[in-house]
Amino acid sequence: MIDERIFETFREIGRDLYAADMISSHGGNLSIRLGDHVVIKRRGSMLGNLKPQDLVETRIDKNDSGVALASTELLVHRTIYQQTPALAIVHCHPRTAIAFSLSRDEIVPIDNEASYLLKKVPVVTEEFPSGTPQMAEKVAQALQNYKIIMLRGHGSFAIGQTLDEAFFWSSTLEESCQIALAVKLINEPFIEYRKNSEGYGKW
Amino acid sequence: MPLIKFHANLRKITGMNEIAIQGASIRAVLERLVKDFPDLQQYLLEDGQLHPHVLLVLNGQPLDLENDLGTPVSGQDALAIFPPIAGG
Amino acid sequence: MNGWSEKILDIDLTTGSIKTYPLDMEMARLYVGGRGLGTRLLWDLVGPQVDTLSPENVLIFTNGPLTGTGYQTSNRFSVSTKSPLTGTVLDANSGGFWGMQFKKAGYDVLIVRGKAEKPVYIEIKPEQVSLHDAMELWGMRVNALTQKLGQEKNHRNVLCIGPAGENLSRIAAIMNDGQRALARGGPGAVMGSKNLKAIVIEGKEKTGIADQEKYKFLVYETRKMLAANPLTSQALPEFGTVVMMNLVNNIGALSTRNFLHNQFEGAEDISGETLTEKYLVKNDACWACPIRCTRISKTDKVKGEGPEFQTTWAFGAQCGIADLAAIIEANCLANDLGFDTISAGNTIGCAMELSEKRFIDSDLRFGRGDLLARTLEDMAYRRDLGADMAEGSLRLATKYGAPELSMTVKGLEMPAYDPRGMQGQGLLLATSNRGACHMRGNMLGLEVLGLPKMIDRFQVQGKSSYVILNQNSSAAIDSLVLCKFTSMAVADEYFARVLSAVTGIKYATGDLIRVGERIWNLERLYNLREGFTNKEDTLPLRLLNEPAPDGATRGWVVHLEPMLKEYYRARGWNELGIPTAQKLVELELDGMQTGEKENQR
Numbered sequence: 001m002i003d004e005r006i007f008e009t010f011r012e013i014g015r016d017l018y019a020a021d022m023i024s025s026h027g028g029n030l031s032i033r034l035g036d037h038v039v040i041k042r043r044g045s046m047l048g049n050l051k052p053q054d055l056v057e058t059r060i061d062k063n064d065s066g067v068a069l070a071s072t073e074l075l076v077h078r079t080i081y082q083q084t085p086a087l088a089i090v091h092c093h094p095r096t097a098i099a100f101s102l103s104r105d106e107i108v109p110i111d112n113e114a115s116y117l118l119k120k121v122p123v124v125t126e127e128f129p130s131g132t133p134q135m136a137e138k139v140a141q142a143l144q145n146y147k148i149i150m151l152r153g154h155g156s157f158a159i160g161q162t163l164d165e166a167f168f169w170s171s172t173l174e175e176s177c178q179i180a181l182a183v184k185l186i187n188e189p190f191i192e193y194r195k196n197s198e199g200y201g202k203w
Numbered sequence: 204m205p206l207i208k209f210h211a212n213l214r215k216i217t218g219m220n221e222i223a224i225q226g227a228s229i230r231a232v233l234e235r236l237v238k239d240f241p242d243l244q245q246y247l248l249e250d251g252q253l254h255p256h257v258l259l260v261l262n263g264q265p266l267d268l269e270n271d272l273g274t275p276v277s278g279q280d281a282l283a284i285f286p287p288i289a290g291g
Numbered sequence: 292m293n294g295w296s297e298k299i300l301d302i303d304l305t306t307g308s309i310k311t312y313p314l315d316m317e318m319a320r321l322y323v324g325g326r327g328l329g330t331r332l333l334w335d336l337v338g339p340q341v342d343t344l345s346p347e348n349v350l351i352f353t354n355g356p357l358t359g360t361g362y363q364t365s366n367r368f369s370v371s372t373k374s375p376l377t378g379t380v381l382d383a384n385s386g387g388f389w390g391m392q393f394k395k396a397g398y399d400v401l402i403v404r405g406k407a408e409k410p411v412y413i414e415i416k417p418e419q420v421s422l423h424d425a426m427e428l429w430g431m432r433v434n435a436l437t438q439k440l441g442q443e444k445n446h447r448n449v450l451c452i453g454p455a456g457e458n459l460s461r462i463a464a465i466m467n468d469g470q471r472a473l474a475r476g477g478p479g480a481v482m483g484s485k486n487l488k489a490i491v492i493e494g495k496e497k498t499g500i501a502d503q504e505k506y507k508f509l510v511y512e513t514r515k516m517l518a519a520n521p522l523t524s525q526a527l528p529e530f531g532t533v534v535m536m537n538l539v540n541n542i543g544a545l546s547t548r549n550f551l552h553n554q555f556e557g558a559e560d561i562s563g564e565t566l567t568e569k570y571l572v573k574n575d576a577c578w579a580c581p582i583r584c585t586r587i588s589k590t591d592k593v594k595g596e597g598p599e600f601q602t603t604w605a606f607g608a609q610c611g612i613a614d615l616a617a618i619i620e621a622n623c624l625a626n627d628l629g630f631d632t633i634s635a636g637n638t639i640g641c642a643m644e645l646s647e648k649r650f651i652d653s654d655l656r657f658g659r660g661d662l663l664a665r666t667l668e669d670m671a672y673r674r675d676l677g678a679d680m681a682e683g684s685l686r687l688a689t690k691y692g693a694p695e696l697s698m699t700v701k702g703l704e705m706p707a708y709d710p711r712g713m714q715g716q717g718l719l720l721a722t723s724n725r726g727a728c729h730m731r732g733n734m735l736g737l738e739v740l741g742l743p744k745m746i747d748r749f750q751v752q753g754k755s756s757y758v759i760l761n762q763n764s765s766a767a768i769d770s771l772v773l774c775k776f777t778s779m780a781v782a783d784e785y786f787a788r789v790l791s792a793v794t795g796i797k798y799a800t801g802d803l804i805r806v807g808e809r810i811w812n813l814e815r816l817y818n819l820r821e822g823f824t825n826k827e828d829t830l831p832l833r834l835l836n837e838p839a840p841d842g843a844t845r846g847w848v849v850h851l852e853p854m855l856k857e858y859y860r861a862r863g864w865n866e867l868g869i870p871t872a873q874k875l876v877e878l879e880l881d882g883m884q885t886g887e888k889e890n891q892r
Contacts, residue, residue: 003753085801210564256522289522
């Protein structure tokens with residue numbers, strides 16, 4: 001039995017992600033760690049419009065949800081919980097961030113907010129990006145030292161103590177990438193306004 | 204009218220420990236407060252929204268700021284306002 | 292040598308031998324410093340056969356690789372020992388200036404073993420470490436002794452015990468720099484049992500930093516975060532910790548009169564607002580700290596550091612006392628005598644209930660602020676009832692036939708926070724390895740302040756995840772050694788990077804938290820080896836069975852059982868709360884034999 005307050009949080013964050021254009025109708029995923037269990041969205045359900053029956057619960061060390069439906073990405077989530085201090089994971093498809101991930105190995109924000117909060121976002125790559133043990137390992141490994149990372153061409157994985165926190169990192173990254181895109185369009189010489197900014201790229 | 208209790212530096216700013224204020228909901232009460240005590244504005248609000256570190260406690264229950272601003276209040280209620288505080 | 296000094300100073304008071312030898316750097320990598328290193332060394336040095344007040348018990352003072360760098364709040368240090376109050380693993384943690392000097396003296400660890408034939412003090416100087424006769428100093432109170440031994444904040448620092456430690460009170464603290472304390476669990480009694488009066492220290496070494504550029508960047512970012520966060524830049528410097536009084540009381544989580552009630556009608560009188568208005572002189576800070584949460588308070592009779600929230604609660608609401616001046620004076624006296632103020636105040640409150648219910652024959656009653664001073668003196672000098680009270684509230688209440696009136700977990704007195712009003716806090720207090728301790732993962736942020744987010748304080752499901760993360764994280768911070776107030780503004784990923792930049796060894800954020808998890812599990816193994824079981828992961832019966840009477844918390848008890856079940860599983864322990872073999876391998880603890888017994892719950 002999943003506490004109603006927990007469902008409410010899933011529903012709200014899911015709705016906000018969809019409204020912010022950070023997921024497609026059925027894409028992305030949210031999960032939390034509940035003791036030694038994971039609560040995650042059911043495969044085929046819509047984050048923008050979650051119902052209580054759309055959440056499933058399974059053990060962290062193996063999938064025993066009895067439901068062959070817990071999202072294809074369950075393995076990644078379980079691996080992240082086993083290997084990092086994460087208590088919540090937001091996986092979404094922030095469009096501009098994905099675009100940037102296609103041409104670089106790390107995204108280093110230039111706007112104030114994201115420099116301060118994120119510093120640097122690594123991009124990891126995997127030939128078969130969805131649901132494989134290799135991908136799960138790579139993502140979990142990267143999240144050992146960063147709270148949000150990009151999987152090239154696929155989307156972001158953000159961790160935190162709460163879904164709010166992980167959402168915050170995701171939203172900040174996308175905002176930052178949209179600003180960076182606009183800077184490219186404006187195409188004028190960048191005026192450095194931050195002190196010690198060379199430190200961000202080495203985060 | 205609900206009773207509003209001030210804490211920490213909010214007492215110095217308003218010049219009092221508590222006051223009864225007109226308002227049918229939490230949001231209405233806060234709007235009224237900021238109107239009556241303009242100096243409270245910077246402590247209660249940030250960019251027009253409730254400051255994330257302000258803590259509102261209604262009849263002993265801490266409020267979740269995102270969701271509870273519409274909560275109705277009446278003369279039986281006591282709302283305590285805490286600026287950012289911490290301890291161990 | 293970056294971060295660590297890579298040296299241990301080992302003094303045997305029985306033989307008078309003074310040795311130095313290298314720190315095992317593989318051990319340092321896994322346990323870092325402070326609480327971690329202290330616990331790991333304690334595991335080797337003090338087993339179940341050791342009586343806590345015998346010469347075989349050991350005091351292990353530790354600092355960490357960040358101590359003395361000048362990084363914000365890099366002043367703290369630890370002492371590890373087996374607790375004479377609880378019999379559990381103990382580390383206590385203090386701020387001030389002594390820790391910084393300890394690092395400058397060129398050691399990571401100071402081990403003190405054995406027992407001197409007659410009172411001595413240790414003097415550590417760059418050119419020499421020596422033992423001195425302390426016969427003339429024995430009996431001196433902390434303030435006078437600290438002055439006498441030449442305390443000079445930045446150059447020469449004094450750590451000592453007062454009469455409470457000398458007389459082996461199980462709730463005695465070790466004091467440093469006059470009014471800072473290694474308090475909980477009674478380490479002062481261990482020091483007293485060794486006839487060790489003081490440790491005076493002077494140093495001149497500088498802590499090495501591997502990557503200066505990275506380190507400077509991190510200091511700069513930390514400064515920004517501390518300044519931007521209202522808790523560390525406004526709340527703590529302006530009001531200190533006592534400002535929590537009105538808030539905790541308002542929600543019905545301020546234990547009152549030995550936890551008979553959960554709201555105190557006198558809370559306003561002993562609040563941070565009243566302190567600031569009537570008794571505050573100024574704020575103050577430990578070494579390298581911009582937060583400045585220390586209070587300097589003054590009444591007609593005394594002037595001194597403090598009081599903190601916990602102390603004000605312990606001598607205040609816990610005893611039904613609303614006289615803030617009396618509380619300030621009690622705090623100063625308790626520091627001067629060398630007591631853990633939380634345990635002292637809590638024990639006095641317990642004695643008050645025992646007295647009111649006629650289990651003991653005494654004039655102590657709730658509200659008798661006028662008796663605080665006399666009672667503390669009686670406790671320090673073991674006079675009359677003070678002799679029993681000096682043993683802590685559990686031994687006191689047990690002796691007089693009412694152990695259930697002792698508000699302790701594993702024998703350590705509970706701090707402020709009635710867990711009937713904060714379910715997660717209840718789980719925390721029941722599972723802390725040194726007993727009822729709030730400094731090992733405080734749920735205040737999540738359940739009351741809404742930081743980082745408000746989690747319903749009455750919600751039971753899912754609380755274990757937060758408690759565990761908090762416990763692991765705070766164990767890591769206790770090994771660096773930094774002040775936990777920094778973590779109100781600065782995330783763990785910064786601490787991991789500072790540790791990496793200083794030591795030159797790469798610690799990912801996850802690695803640092805794993806250090807904390809490793810420490811936590813080792814502490815658990817230590818307690819299991821001592822004979823503790825899951826039976827002791829509990830709370831006073833009053834909190835499990837008697838519904839809270841007051842305010843918004845009315846009607847609640849702590850629903851510990853379901854939280855505990857979830858907690859054990861989430862930690863990778865079996866249903867008896869014993870770490871599984873798999874978990875031990877994961878944490879590189881698989882070499883440790885615990886010899887735990889079978890257990891029925």
